[in-house]
Amino acid sequence: MIAMRGQPLTPPATPNRYRPSRGRLAMKQAEIRRRRRAHMPIVHDGGWSLSREIAEVAGPMAARIAARPMPLFRRQVLAYADAAHEAVGTVTGWVAERDARRRTEHLADDEGKRRYAITTLIDLAPRPALPDITDDMLADGSWVAVLVEMVAPVDGALSDLLAHAFPPGAPALRGQLSRSDRLERLLRETVDRSALTLERALDAKVQSITPTAPAADPRAALAALGIDV
16 A cells, blocks of 8 residues: 555646646656666656657657558567556556545445455456557557557546655655556556567667678779789
């Protein structure tokens, strides 16, 4: 269980001039991604978006795949879709747990019943279905929009969960992982890992089709030195 800040669930309104722009949020999220993949200290806060993560990472890769004369990398794309599905399923469970704790407060005096009710509510929370990615989607890059649509329903709730959780290392956590830490671990084991695999496959394909320079003619090289062979 992750401790929550003792503050209202809805933060006070912030004047528009102080709200970070979408561009700034994207830049910040890209930096978080870079540091996360490098195992550097980070904090996923309320400005972080799962939908944006999928779009920013998968979008450029989809464009590279669509530029091929035929659908390639199907296996790696399906693995990425599976990873995104696993991530959103886990996040859905986190959101359901938070809601379940609120809905079972009247059972606080009976920990056994409350634990059962929370577990059952989490299990019953609907998870999004894994979309069917076709060859046509690979050819036109539309598979990214399908994945973004899959994670979108939980995006706002996750951002709110992150906004009201204690940051990594907070004394109130008593050594437990923060919500940000748990998200970091989840992303590394799912979408980060599969994205890097797809990126490496794309780079390897580019290298394999890059024409190599013809080998130099040793006789021509000797002739240039004034030596006839």
